[in-house]
Amino acid sequence: MNLSRKLGLFLGPILFFIFCNLPIVIVSEKGDMVIAIALWMVIWWITEAVSISVTALLPLILFPLLDILPIADVGANYGSPIVFLFFGGFVMALALEKVNLHKRIALNIIKITGTTPNKVVLGFMIATASLSMWISNTASTVVMLPIAISVIGLLIDDADGFTKNDRNFALSVMLGIAFSANAGGIATVIGTPPNSVMIGLLENEYNIEISFLKWMVIGVPFSIIMIAISYLVLVKWMFPNKQLKFTTSKDVIQTELQKLGPMSGKEKMVLIIFSVTVFLWIFRTLINKLLPDLGLSDTIISMLAAVSLFAIPYNLKKGDFLITWGDTRKLAWGILILFGGGLALAKGMSVSGIVDLVANTIATSEISILFTAILLIFLMLFMTELMSNVALVAVLAPVVAGIAMGLGIPILYLLIPVTMASSCAFMLPMATPPNAIVFASGYIKVHQMAKAGIILNLIAVAILVVMFQYVLPILF
Secondary structure, rough: OOHHHHHHHHHHHHHHHHHOOOOOOOOOOOHHHHHHHHHHHHHHHHHHHOOOOHHHHHHHHHHHHHHOOOHHHHHHHHHHHHHHHHHHHHHHHHHHHOOOOHHHHHHHHHHHOOOOHHHHHHHHHHEEEEEEEEEEEHHHHHHHHHHHHHHHHHHOOOOOOOOHHHHHHHHHHHHHHHHHHHHHHOOOOOOOOOHHHHHHHHHHHHHHOHHHHHHHHHHHHHHHHHHHHHHHHHHHHHHOOOOOOOOHHHHHHHHHHHHHHOHHHHHHHHHHHHHHHHHHHHHHHHHHHOOOOOOHHHHHHHHHHHHHHHHOEEOOOEEOOOOHHHHHHOHHHHHHHHHHHHHHHHHHHHHHEHHHHHHHHHHOOOOOOOHHHHHHHHHHHOOOOOOOOHHHHHHHHHHHHHHHHHHHHHHHHHHHHHHHOOOOOOOOOOOHHHHHHHHHHOOOHHHHHHHHHHHHHHHHHHHHHHHHHHHHHOOO
């Protein structure tokens, strides 16, 4: 255990006890208790003294003990519909991975985009982003990495060795995979956890619903823009591979596809369930208008997909199903708990008056709305380089909602770009799992990732500010 984790382990509860016993009241008795709990959680989240999912369980213990909320009310957050929406998404991702459908999709995308060096980079980025919309960005990066290493290996083994152009190509591929995994997840509700934390907060606290399709209307264009800019920054500016030629990359992709063989029956069944689920998510609003008594929600659709994958037999005689409960050993249960903890903390901030205090303080100040938005987006984006983005959104989203109310603007205008900013960590290896995974390949140095990442971070801030100022007022 490193020093920061040891310090964090003790500093969290110590600050909690100090804050609980201050001689003055800052917000209210309950409010000060919630701030104390939030401090403890933030310190454990930043230092990762214990698992971030274990930290998310603290409200379940401390809120009832300190008479902030009864345990039934706290526990309800851990079983929120948004938690089950993500559970269904996780199960669907498990099925895609189990039958290797995700790898087949990725390889075919790379095959279609072409085999010149820049087109190969673009192919890897599109394939990674496409996967990250539906499965975790970690899983999509893990799928793409060995394929990328195989292609890069062709350059190392060629006649002229590993030249500067070869190194630039390797850097572009590796960073392209990481950056597109991060940006691709923003496109859908289930693509990255911060999206779901924000949507859960809006539904739980403010009765505001953003449908799967509505989010895609915002998320997909932003993802496409960020991936396109990332591609141009990498291959045209930072790491150009001029005059680099190779023809055997097509063989590598073809070999990988041959290893998978023809599409199996299980793959076809999973693909059908996946396609139907996405169709229902996209056209849910229209279906509900045509069949008003049906009452479909994104969570119901997600759970229907999950149960179908468990319940529809591939071979009834042999008792062979698409996935079994044993497969859920790989499911990210900790993230589901983390959602619950974030929603519980938000509820505590709401009932104790913290959000109202923030709103009233901002309302009585003379802060420029645009300046506040820029500052919040900038802070969120650069803070997420150092700590878990979902933990950060869990803590800051209720505060940002309070700031929006204080400024007298719709909550969505401020909350959406700030939440999106949390998934735009391109600068440091420890910022996101995709960054860490490609860094571990050995082809990237920290200063190279930081050099490209800082530019993309600043571009992301600019795009999100434009979205806040011009796009969201049109959509909402």
